Amino acid sequence: MAKKPVRVKNKDNSRRAKKKVSVLTTDKVEYIDYKDVNLLKRFVSDRAKVRARRVTGNDTQQQAEVARAIKNAREMALLPYTTRVTTQRNNRGDRGDRGDRGDRGPRPDRRDDAAAENSDAAEAPAAEAAEAAETTEEV
Numbered sequence: 001m002a003k004k005p006v007r008v009k010n011k012d013n014s015r016r017a018k019k020k021v022s023v024l025t026t027d028k029v030e031y032i033d034y035k036d037v038n039l040l041k042r043f044v045s046d047r048a049k050v051r052a053r054r055v056t057g058n059d060t061q062q063q064a065e066v067a068r069a070i071k072n073a074r075e076m077a078l079l080p081y082t083t084r085v086t087t088q089r090n091n092r093g094d095r096g097d098r099g100d101r102g103d104r105g106p107r108p109d110r111r112d113d114a115a116a117e118n119s120d121a122a123e124a125p126a127a128e129a130a131e132a133a134e135t136t137e138e139v
Helices: 011-015 037-041 060-075 113-138
Strands: none
Touching: 037 060
């Protein structure tokens, strides 16, 4: 007698507890209208990207209809193509060499002498003009 092959469970499938159920199925939506912005916003991320099927639980046909409706709504300016998300930048303190220079002194000027002379010459008339403007305001 031949032995039956032993079935090995796929690790990915064993982690996934249950397939997601689509919002369209639970709400019994038959037609996806591009003018129904509240419904379409459920299928769009905070950055205005179309959510994937594995996230929404849609089947292939539903996902195609949702994507088409979102594209039409964007074309009609009912939905944005993108949304700007601003994040606050932190002080990049994780780099130790960028902070206080400590005992190393000021950073040396990397310009050559000719460039330094040209910039000093260009700054001199601007400084004189600023001083002249100050003296006329005092009078």
